[in-house]
Amino acid sequence: MGDAVAGVLRDTVVVVLIAAAAGALTAAIVVLSGAQDSLRDWYALTPQRPVQVGVGELWLSNARALLPTFGAAAAVVWWPRARPALDAALVLIFGANVLLVAVALAAYGQPLWDLGPGHYPLELLAVATATAAYLDARRSRALRAGVVGACAALTALVVVLAALLESGGVA
Numbered sequence: 039m040g041d042a043v044a045g046v047l048r049d050t051v052v053v054v055l056i057a058a059a060a061g062a063l064t065a066a067i068v069v070l071s072g073a074q075d076s077l078r079d080w081y082a083l084t085p086q087r088p089v090q091v092g093v094g095e096l097w098l099s100n101a102r103a104l105l106p107t108f109g110a111a112a113a114v115v116w117w118p119r120a121r122p123a124l125d126a127a128l129v130l131i132f133g134a135n136v137l138l139v140a141v142a143l144a145a146y147g148q149p150l151w152d153l154g155p156g157h158y159p160l161e162l163l164a165v166a167t168a169t170a171a172y173l174d175a176r177r178s179r180a181l182r183a184g185v186v187g188a189c190a191a192l193t194a195l196v197v198v199l200a201a202l203l204e205s206g207g208v209a
Contacts, residue, residue: 042185045177046170053166060133061140068144077145085149096201100161104193106131107168111175111186121176128172132165153204160200167193 068077110124139158143150151158171189175181 042174042178042182043188046167046174046185046189049170049173050163050166053169054162057132057136057162057166061136061143064137064140065144068141074145074147077141081142081145083142083146083150085146085153091205093198093201093205096204097197100164100197100200101194104164104168104197107165107172108186108190111172112181114172114176115179115181118179124172125176128169132169135165136162157200157204160196160203164193164196164200167196 068074107128110128114121114124143158167189171186171193174185174189
């Protein structure tokens with residue numbers, strides 16, 4: 039089990055670093071190209087008037103978004119031939135989300151950061167932890183209950199913390 043824990047921790051760190059680097063590069067391109075105004079028009083967010091969303095609703099929305107990753111962990115074990123499609127799907131889904139958030143943060147800057155300080159890194163950690171469960175199942179060709187359970191529990195906890203920060207404690 040020690041090797042599994044080390045592998046999951048390594049995978050989590052690698053996913054976070056790759057996503058952070060891709061997000062930073064994307065944000066730099068947005069800023070250097072001067073595209074912030076047109077992107078703000080496209081996103082049409084109003085960070086100066088935040089929408090009040092409850093912690094439970096935010097948690098449920100984020101948890102639901104991560105469930106397919108755990109499903110993919112089971113699928114890659116039961117149907118190994120689907121691995122390339124599952125890999126591509128997860129990269130596409132999470133990669134697109136990371137890039138959309140990076141573009142929004144670059145377009146809006148501090149006002150968007152102020153809406154939920156700290157929740158963006160926590161959500162990235164949740165995605166990385168769920169992805170680590172998938173990578174473990176992919177690598178070991180087994181759905182190890184302890185690994186999946188620990189990753190699911192940690193993901194759920196991190197998503198709760200992110201929801202608390204994002205909502206400002208709105209019930």
